[in-house]
Amino acid sequence: MATTITMPQLGETVTEGTVAQWLKQPGDSVEKYEAFVEVSTDKVNAEVPSPVSGVIRELIVKEGETVPTGAPIAVIDDVGAAALPEPTGSSSPSEQVAAAAQRDGKNAEANRQGDDEPVPGGNVGVGGPSYSAPAAGNGAATNGASSSTAPGGVRTSPAVRRLAREHRVDLAGVRGTGDNGRITANDILAAAKAGPSAGVAATIGADNAEYVAPASSAVAPAAAPAPKRPAAKPTYSSARPGDLIPLTQARRIIAQRMVDSKHTAPHAWTMVEVDVTNVWKWRTREKDAFEQSTGVKLTLLPFFVRAVVESLAVFPLMNASFTDEGIRVHRDVNIGLAIAAGGNLVVPVLRHADQLSVRGIALAAGELIEKARGGRLGADDLAGGTFTVNNTGANGSILSAPILVPGQAGIVTTEAIVKRPVVRDDDAIAIRSMMNVCMSLDHRVIDGAIASGFLSDVKKRLEAMGPSGSL
């Protein structure tokens, strides 16, 4: 049986993929689970393992080509089915004629024909020697029997498939006379008598259509040519068309998801200001030793994430999703970290962040950031987030209104830490390190009271941290 391999979905948000490199060529054999293609998406580069053992029959997508997930990219002849019974060596004259006719085909089908040779060492299995007697033509035979169901979705029996293969009968062209129009073994024999050679051609045609047509219609156009500078010198009054930057997959996905989020989740927004003087002192004290021992830079992020997960435990509704069936409160606390990498936004996920110490969060986050910058994030790194933290302050922002990651009830930002004169409880004025924490929330899931309560809780916890403490 031939298996059509489709573009895998590498990550839950990914909708298309680019064939970066074929690791196997037509005719190469491939083991089950052996990587045979390298696929890149906006978020992930991954080697894709073969779901079957077999021989590559055809590579449908060229290297560099981008196709939607689910689009066929290659065809592999499974070992089991590809290995038809060995010809006895004395195939009948009519078979030889038929085979020759196929070899003489003018188009690509002739090549495909060649790739249909049986795989040495394959095994039909239960057949045993008694099945080697009918010297099946190997070429079209494989095509004809490549599917266990007839085109109409009707099930075919082992006998029907074997006879169709042996007699090179295209199941699509056979009218079934069995129960519910099932194609019987006798139908195949009758069709074989009626005209086997016509069946062969039809078989190949049908098979082609099966995997080529969807691919060609689904293949995305190759990357648009780079924008050209207008040659003519513009005058002051003339209107100049802007430069068109073609959408990368990443940009297209980000755009779509942002629109989706804004369209479906009514965003509400709130903010608190947090005195991070003490936690900042703590962080500053630990920073060098931590980096020396772990190689990871200690930022405020792990302290902040720790405060967030503790508060999420108090306000579980913040760790939830709105669904049509109801509000799903997640048991797992998986914190997405919004990271700018290579001009794109990626949100790798810190799994079970509630089970990690500040130190653990720092190490895990460090690893994710490292991966993100190296373009090495895997699908698993990106899936399953339940709440998101975005360090917008890194670029100097003191206020931002983030857009929710679809499916999550909240996203918080840490803004820039600025030193400000602050009036303390005892009316003294002090210079403190202040940071705004902003939050967008899905108002379908939570109302303002809970949101404010949550954010105040985060503030309280952050302000209670340090200056001394243990990571």
Next chain:
Amino acid sequence: MAGVRAAAGAAQTQTGVTMTNVEAVRTTLHDALSRDERVLIMGEDVGARGNVFLITKGFLEEFGPQRIIDTPLAEASIVGIAIGMAMEGLRPIAEIQFADFIYPAFNQIVGEAAKTRYRSNGDYTCPLVIRTPYGGGVRGALSHSVSIEALFYHVPGLTILAPSTPADIKGLLNAAIEAPDPVLFLEHKKTYRSVKGEVPAGYYTIPIGKADVKKTGTDVSVVSFGYNLHQALDAAKRLEAEGVSAEVIDLRSIRPMDKTTILDSVRKTRKLLIIHEDNKFGGVGAEISAMVAEEALFDLDAPIRRLAGPDVPAMGYAAPLEEEFMISTEEMVQAMRELAKF
């Protein structure tokens, strides 16, 4: 068993004539006793009473109490003693009055008889025949209706025969008596007097392990034995009128099983129906089905189908319960028709 007293008229050795199954058993036993003085019969009521089906009527007078031995109601002893006789050179034919009573002898049959040749590394064999009437459909109820072949066919070293016609009974019973190893010889009691057929004259045997195509056909293969076989033949005959051609194979030898005949037929018709009266689960049909699936999958054009007894503990006495247990000819017609049409 009330009502079994009737008939068994022809006590003389009859050959080359038409007779019933029970007459075939009787004449074959009689011939064996006459031919070979090592042959003896032992069992409950086989002597003075002449067997509940009158199979051995008159044998005690003719062959004497040394060779026609009435035993106590102790099946383990019947088989156990017979094993000893067989190992020491006699040719005992042990009778279990009804197959339903065979359970006490299970250890003797499975643990001793079937393993004698192996255990003694070939020094001893156990040329023992255990005859027993089996099967239902005669209002025999709980203790006179059971089929036992599946309980024993798992056991290597044991031959199980279940012929269904007078000619096969004669040939296979002769073969069983001749066989050097233990044979469980099953006689369907509903066929005893309902089935008649011509029996060739003279001594002959039918090879053990050979099935018999009782009717040839092209559309569906039917494998059966015992009383069901005759129903299957009736069903196939009725279907001829509809243009459905069924091939009916009489398994005859349950173990060893004739794979070749079954596979040849299935490869021709591409469809297989297995019919037996014994419970479906783990029955003989399961083994045939597995064998065909292993060896002829790519010849099958329809799922293998089994008609078999329901998985209930026993056949009831009440007529509706018995009917429910037994497979009707109509069901067979229907199953064959559906398979042919599939």
